[in-house]
Amino acid sequence: MNQPDYEFLRKLLRDKSGLDLSADKQYLIESRLLPLARKAGLPSIGELVQKLKDGNSGLISQVVEAMTTNETFFFRDKVPFDHFREAIMPELLKARTNRKSVRIWCAAGSTGQEPYSLAMCLKEMGAALSGWRIDIVATDLSQEVLEKSKAGLYSQFEVQRGLPIQLLVKYFKQVGELWQINSDLRAMVQHRQLNLLHDFTHLGTFDVIFCRNVLIYFDQETKINIFGRLAKSMEADGFLVLGAAETVVGLTDVFKPLADRRGLYRPSGTAPAKPFAFGTQQKMATMAGH
Amino acid sequence: MKTCLVVDDSSVVRKIARRILEEIGFAVIEAEDGEQALEACKKSLPEAILLDWNMPVMDGYDFLGRLRRLPDGEAPKVVFCTTENDIDHISRALNAGANEYIMKPFDKDIISAKFQEVGLIDQSMSPASA
Numbered sequence: 171m172n173q174p175d176y177e178f179l180r181k182l183l184r185d186k187s188g189l190d191l192s193a194d195k196q197y198l199i200e201s202r203l204l205p206l207a208r209k210a211g212l213p214s215i216g217e218l219v220q221k222l223k224d225g226n227s228g229l230i231s232q233v234v235e236a237m238t239t240n241e242t243f244f245f246r247d248k249v250p251f252d253h254f255r256e257a258i259m260p261e262l263l264k265a266r267t268n269r270k271s272v273r274i275w276c277a278a279g280s281t282g283q284e285p286y287s288l289a290m291c292l293k294e295m296g297a298a299l300s301g302w303r304i305d306i307v308a309t310d311l312s313q314e315v316l317e318k319s320k321a322g323l324y325s326q327f328e329v330q331r332g333l334p335i336q337l338l339v340k341y342f343k344q345v346g347e348l349w350q351i352n353s354d355l356r357a358m359v360q361h362r363q364l365n366l367l368h369d370f371t372h373l374g375t376f377d378v379i380f381c382r383n384v385l386i387y388f389d390q391e392t393k394i395n396i397f398g399r400l401a402k403s404m405e406a407d408g409f410l411v412l413g414a415a416e417t418v419v420g421l422t423d424v425f426k427p428l429a430d431r432r433g434l435y436r437p438s439g440t441a442p443a444k445p446f447a448f449g450t451q452q453k454m455a456t457m458a459g460h
Numbered sequence: 461m462k463t464c465l466v467v468d469d470s471s472v473v474r475k476i477a478r479r480i481l482e483e484i485g486f487a488v489i490e491a492e493d494g495e496q497a498l499e500a501c502k503k504s505l506p507e508a509i510l511l512d513w514n515m516p517v518m519d520g521y522d523f524l525g526r527l528r529r530l531p532d533g534e535a536p537k538v539v540f541c542t543t544e545n546d547i548d549h550i551s552r553a554l555n556a557g558a559n560e561y562i563m564k565p566f567d568k569d570i571i572s573a574k575f576q577e578v579g580l581i582d583q584s585m586s587p588a589s590a
Contacts, residue, residue, distance in 0.1 A: 184476060192565055243573075326545060326563050330570045334577050335550060335561040344547050 171196055175219045186234045202236045243331035244283045250411045253434045255291055258409045262377055265407055271303040275376045277366060278384035279308025282319030289355045290337055307373060309364035316361045322351035366396055370403060377405050382413035397422045401437050410435040463487045464508040467497040469515040477510055480568045484581060494518030498526055505536055508580050513542035521556060528557045537578045541566060
């Protein structure tokens with residue numbers, strides 16, 4: 171990308187969204203906009219810039235969205251983490267007082283923001299968890315995002331959305347221009363590559379399953395299938411957390427919603443209505459990794 | 461409508477911040493340095509202050525200390541917004557009474573998220589909740 175094109179895009183983004191890119195963020199523009207250019211049938215950023223200069227308003231919106239949308243961030247949506255602190259963990263601390271262990275699964279762990287947000291919540295509980303064993307298992311279809319999650323390295327942009335500054339100071343260290351989550355929190359999270367369409371009984375049984383913003387990519391039949399298998403992988407008094415735009419209502423009765431806790435579900439004890447079929451929709455599985 | 465005082469010696473940054481803050485429902489006033497900001501606060505305390513660190517005449521850190529010693533000076537939520545992006549500066553700011561900290565460059569999502577974090581806006585108003 172040449173300098174005039176870069177300056178044009180910088181100005182456009184500043185004018186349209188307030189995004190204020192410094193002079194050396196060419197890589198960020200290329201990584202976000204090249205896929206968009208190719209999707210629009212344009213071979214390069216230069217061609218894309220020409221279309222933008224011609225005043226293609228639809229394309230301008232797409233460029234702004236591509237540059238400003240961040241799919242995952244720490245404490246995303248906030249509410250599920252309030253549920254975790256205020257409802258899930260207090261109840262499990264009582265229910266598991268003899269066993270003193272809790273198993274948590276982030277079924278779309280992506281680049282680690284969700285499992286590490288949970289790890290920070292647990293750390294903030296301090297002495298209440300003294301002597302407890304807490305396992306967080308983060309799975310994702312993509313090995314690439316799991317590697318990023320394992321490294322726990324995040325850009326300045328990534329640590330500024332949703333993460334209170336006090337938690338950044340407390341649980342991260344600065345590594346050059348990046349921020350790395352501390353090793354004791356990284357050690358709390360186990361990473362496994364997994365396709366949700368395939369059998370996951372080998373992961374064991376969980377007290378809490380976070381399965382947010384992944385089932386939206388599946389068709390209805392597949393969702394029902396996955397809900398049935400999630401219920402089988404969960405303790406009878408466990409908790410399922412779905413994304414803000416997701417629900418079991420109208421799909422299955424193996425989970426029941428908690429009336430005053432949006433996005434939070436518990437097993438109903440009802441057996442799944444349909445037999446399971448594994449690995450039938452590879453296309454959907456590919457989408458689920460993103 | 462809540463008021464946000466934007467304190468930055470760069471007119472470009474003030475302009476960008478103004479646009480974002482007005483979009484998320486704030487009335488905006490501006491100051492070019494800590495001294496101007498302090499005078500504005502002595503007349504009327506805003507609900508929020510978006511504060512640069514390095515400025516001529518009086519820097520943001522000095523301003524924050526003086527603000528917090530004013531009558532009711534603990535009330536405004538102060539969000540630093542600076543290129544001082546190291547953990548030592550962040551810790552100093554928090555110890556001096558800053559409520560949040562934005563590392564430049566910033567965008568609407570970051571300002572919304574940080575203002576939401578300190579209770580200046582509802583979650584439903586933040587694009588980060590979408």
